[in-house]
Amino acid sequence: MNGDARLENIAKRLGNEAAARLDVEATARKVVARLREQPVRRVTWVQANWLRIAAALVIVVGGAVVASRLPPGRRLGVNTHVAHFVADDLNDLSADDLRDVLATFDQIISSDSVAVPEGSTDLHELDAQQLRAVLRSLEG
Amino acid sequence: MAHPHMVPAVPSPDAALIRAWQGGDEQAAAELVGRHARPLARFLAGAGAPEADVDDLVQETFIRAFRSVDRFRGQCQFRTWLLTIGGNVLKDFGRRAARRKVLPLDDGVRDWAGDPHEHAEASEAEALLVQGLQQLPRLQREVFLLRAQQGLEYEEIATALATTPGAARVHYHHAVRRLKEIVK
Numbered sequence: 001m002n003g004d005a006r007l008e009n010i011a012k013r014l015g016n017e018a019a020a021r022l023d024v025e026a027t028a029r030k031v032v033a034r035l036r037e038q039p040v041r042r043v044t045w046v047q048a049n050w051l052r053i054a055a056a057l058v059i060v061v062g063g064a065v066v067a068s069r070l071p072p073g074r075r076l077g078v079n080t081h082v083a084h085f086v087a088d089d090l091n092d093l094s095a096d097d098l099r100d101v102l103a104t105f106d107q108i109i110s111s112d113s114v115a116v117p118e119g120s121t122d123l124h125e126l127d128a129q130q131l132r133a134v135l136r137s138l139e140g
Numbered sequence: 141m142a143h144p145h146m147v148p149a150v151p152s153p154d155a156a157l158i159r160a161w162q163g164g165d166e167q168a169a170a171e172l173v174g175r176h177a178r179p180l181a182r183f184l185a186g187a188g189a190p191e192a193d194v195d196d197l198v199q200e201t202f203i204r205a206f207r208s209v210d211r212f213r214g215q216c217q218f219r220t221w222l223l224t225i226g227g228n229v230l231k232d233f234g235r236r237a238a239r240r241k242v243l244p245l246d247d248g249v250r251d252w253a254g255d256p257h258e259h260a261e262a263s264e265a266e267a268l269l270v271q272g273l274q275q276l277p278r279l280q281r282e283v284f285l286l287r288a289q290q291g292l293e294y295e296e297i298a299t300a301l302a303t304t305p306g307a308a309r310v311h312y313h314h315a316v317r318r319l320k321e322i323v324k
Contacts, residue, residue, distance in 0.1 A: 015289070
């Protein structure tokens with residue numbers, strides 16, 4: 001018998017005694033009893049993941065609610081967005097055009113046609129109707 | 141007339157038992173233990189599990205398998221999958237034993253199988269082989285046992301151990317070469 005075959009022959013017998021001593025029925029009973037005593041971990045895993053998902057939702061929804069309640073001036077994202085469009089439009093204007101816009105704007109602000117809240121020069125403090133009036137004036 | 145080489149698409153008894161267990165049938169779990177406990181015990185003992193602990197390790201392997209059976213997609217035989225779980229259980233056991241005994245173990249299960257003389261009923265050659273297997277890297281040891289002891293094909297071994305059949309073949313030949321030196 002060559003070495004490989006001899007080795008495989010020994011390997012086939014390996015652990016036979018341990019296997020023969022095993023009380024399979026008793027082992028099966030113990031396994032079933034342990035499975036019954038300790039419910040499948042999958043339930044815990046599923047619960048943990050649902051908790052994570054719920055926590056993520058709370059953060060997202062809560063964040064959105066908080067953002068919606070912030071004063072307009074602090075909504076950085078919205079401001080940036082609007083500023084971006086305004087900047088694009090202003091880029092198309094010449095220096096003279098820009099001076100005209102500023103002059104017109106000063107005129108509007110100082111006129112009585114638009115009710116500007118007292119003590120304020122901030123456009124954010126105008127309501128929708130007031131803003132529409134400002135825009136209509138700018139259109140000429 | 142059916143083609144002589146065609147295998148009828150009958151689900152294996154294991155697959156039916158696994159589905160039954162997933163549906164809460166404890167008897168199905170007990171039957172799966174009955175079908176695979178002895179080959180698993182042979183594998184664990186061959187891989188170096190102390191005989192006194194084989195029963196506990198077999199139980200632990202089945203518990204882990206039943207709890208993660210949703211991950212078994214029939215990529216290999218249930219028994220092969222079970223044996224790989226047994227390998228992990230044995231590795232964890234070796235780590236715990238190493239922490240308790242503070243032994244300088246390199247690969248988790250080395251040496252704790254005990255002196256070959258403890259395997260009183262095993263032949264000298266078997267004892268030497270067990271000792272030799274402890275000196276192999278884990279992958280070589282498991283490939284050798286799955287091939288030589290359990291009689292599995294390289295394709296099956298490769299699937300179970302997430303390697304290629306070619307790599308499994310190389311591991312086997314390395315293992316045989318080293319074990320022959322020890323057992324001769």
